[in-house]
Amino acid sequence: MQSRNAFMDDISKMMQGAAGMAQAAGDEGKALFRSMAERIVAEADLAKREEVDALKALARNALEKAEALEKRVADLEAKLGGR
Secondary structure, eight states: OOOOHHHHHHHHHHHHHHHHHHHHHHHHHHHHHHHHHHHHHHHOOOOOOHHHHHHHHHHHHHHHHHHHHHHHHHHHHHHHHHH
């Protein structure tokens, strides 16, 4: 039968406590870094991905309409020039 060593139990508890504190410190550091990065992005007035994607779609739609109108104008000019 194996007996429990009080010294080893204390060392084990101390190491578990230290690991828990290190984990908590790491989590707090990550949260601090994330909040600082979000503040920097907010102050830089950067656009979010959704906003950029919406503007790309809007620009694509406007370009397609402009190309269609150019074609219609060219067709109308050809008809008028053919008279």
